[in-house]
Amino acid sequence: MSILNQEHTRLMESVKELLKNSLSKKSIVLDIWTTPGMKESYIGGNAYFVDADFKIRKLFLGLVEMPVGHNAIVVREHAGKLLTNLGIQESDVFVVITDNASNFKRAYSEALNEKNLVDAESDELDEDHENNEEVEEVESNDEDDEVESNDEDEINDDEVQNELQEVEALETEYNGIYPTRLSCAAHDLSLVMSTVFEKKSILSSSIIKMTKKLISRFKKSHAATKSLAIKTKEVLSKSLVLLLPGPTRWAGHFYMINRLLKIVNPINEIALTKGWEILEERHLKVLRGLHALMKPVADLLLQSQSEEMGISKYSVSLNTNLMSVFESDFPSRDKGGCPTLLSKNVRTSN
Structure with a gap:
């Protein structure tokens, strides 16, 4: 060996x-x-x-x-x-x-064991009934009555062992109350983002389609991609390429927009030489608005995947960040066309 x-x-x-x-x-x-x-x-x-x-x-x-x-x-x-x-x-x-x-x-079924749940509820009702009877019995006794002690108060080892065995049996019996599978919190959060931004058509706007089309042109052109890598290295000291959202990439649309906004100037320069459509300021205004709207959730997704991110810290961070977004006046008009897209969806969904 x-x-x-x-x-x-x-x-x-x-x-x-x-x-x-x-x-x-x-x-x-x-x-x-x-x-x-x-x-x-x-x-x-x-x-x-x-x-x-x-x-x-x-x-x-x-x-x-x-x-x-x-x-x-x-x-x-x-x-x-x-x-x-x-x-x-x-x-x-x-x-x-x-x-x-x-x-x-x-x-790994998520369903709760209905039989165990029914039994548990029945036991709780019986216990409440017994407790009420005990309270009534105590209240009926004279406060000055002395409690007589007897040998029955002594602890019997056999009874203790029997009780422990009953507890172990109950633990096994009620194990079905807990779900065998839990959903990943980070994955659920990514589904929230996809539901809000994709199924509600915010990311199906003509501007997003135009953006994806331009990125696809770069992806299909080796010369354009190489030229972009050279130009971005000159500006940012590192070569960057454009990203397209994928079904398995969480917050894919956010990272697509985030990367594009960083290197939009060289993108437009190359697009002009190729005769492609460019992203004008009015288009960028909408993209900046979407970027600002998605960033808190994208940041939480990144945090939730960190090894140092405990579940309690994650929960606090989630509530704090999302509430700050919901309670603010954002999106406002200075953030771009995002409010228009959002209000349009609200009107069409009602």
Whole structure:
């Protein structure tokens, strides 16, 4: 066995021991990556848990190759391989966090166990009824009555053990109350952006279409792209290219506009030499308005993907940033044509 293989074996055993001695169940984050052309597909993820020293740890689970056509059964099977490779059983998992892909949703059902919920509500009602009876009984007693002690107050070890077993059984029984899968907060936020800016037609305006068409011209022209890279390096000390939004790139429209506004002058210079349409000030006014409107959400998306971004800090940041946008007078007329686009959508949706 080579030194590399020996070190890998030693490291795997060390990781398994770390997981075995952990003080908590594991929260698992999963994602699927597919190569361009749908030729290869892999599932990977991280595990989060509390170790024996009461420290929150993050562990990369690795990658497992899977068939390109991955349905819910295939996803669950190959995710299971990721876990078993490190000695993690599904019973050790508290929650699985994924994006909103349908195969993940089906693999890890979000639905609550209706039977357990009904039983839980019934138990709560019975408990309230018993508590009310106890209160009435206490109130009916004379305040000066002395409480007599007897041998029944002594603690019986067998009864304690039976009670502990009942608690463990209840924990297992009510495990279905919690969802097996949670949706990724950053992914949900990106869906909010796409819903507001795409499905509400704000980003389907003629100006956005014109912008995408101009960017596509650069993408198809090697000479124009090379010329843009040279000009941007002269101005910004680094070569930049134009971006088009993709379905898997979160806040793609924001980054498209953000990059374009940085290098609009060289873009227009090259476009003029090619005889293409250019972005005039009236067009840029609308793009600046959209950029300002999308920036708070795009910034939150970036923060939410940071390893240092705890969920409580993320929640506070989300509320603070979004409320500052909603409570301000923005968008105002000096921000460009964005208010016109927004008001148009409000009118058409009502």
